[in-house]
Amino acid sequence: MVADPHSIMARWRNYFSQLLNVHEDNDVRQAEIHTVESLVPEPSAFEAELAIGKLKNHKSQGIDQIPAELIKAGGRTLCCPIHRLIISIWNKEELPEEWKESIIVMGAYHYCQLRTKVCPTSCCQG
Numbered sequence: 322m323v324a325d326p327h328s329i330m331a332r333w334r335n336y337f338s339q340l341l342n343v344h345e346d347n348d349v350r351q352a353e354i355h356t357v358e359s360l361v362p363e364p365s366a367f368e369a370e371l372a373i374g375k376l377k378n379h380k381s382q383g384i385d386q387i388p389a390e391l392i393k394a395g396g397r398t399l400c401c402p403i404h405r406l407i408i409s410i411w412n413k414e415e416l417p418e419e420w421k422e423s424i425i426v427m428g429a430y431h432y433c434q435l436r437t438k439v440c441p442t443s444c445c446q447g
Contacts (some may be wrong), residue, residue: 363411369404370397384422 323332376389392399408417 329422350397363434364404366400366404369407370400373400 323329373392376393378390378393380389382388392403
């Protein structure tokens with residue numbers, strides 16, 4: 322059993338030297354690298370249609386000012402171009418800059434609560 326600090330350090334140095342310093346090429350094995358791309362198929366038109374159907378009604382529009390109700394009303398006529406757009410983005414592996422922006426919409430009541438404890442305007446008085 323090794324008890325003194327210098328012997329302990331020498332023992333650890335020897336252990337890690339043998340573990341990490343491989344001198345022979347035979348000991349180094351190259352692992353086969355698999356990517357996720359082959360395992361995850363492109364989103365289908367059916368998946369795009371399902372996602373459009375799950376959009377919530379009566380929510381604020383994004384930067385494009387297109388409400389979810391309008392996208393849903395487009396049906397399959399609008400679903401096909403949206404699916405093509407999704408596939409294009411999928412293959413490029415990069416989101417459009419506009420999609421990285423978000424808008425925070427607060428109602429008048431919340432806005433007044435952020436400004437002061439007592440709302441000086443008539444928006445919160447009922």
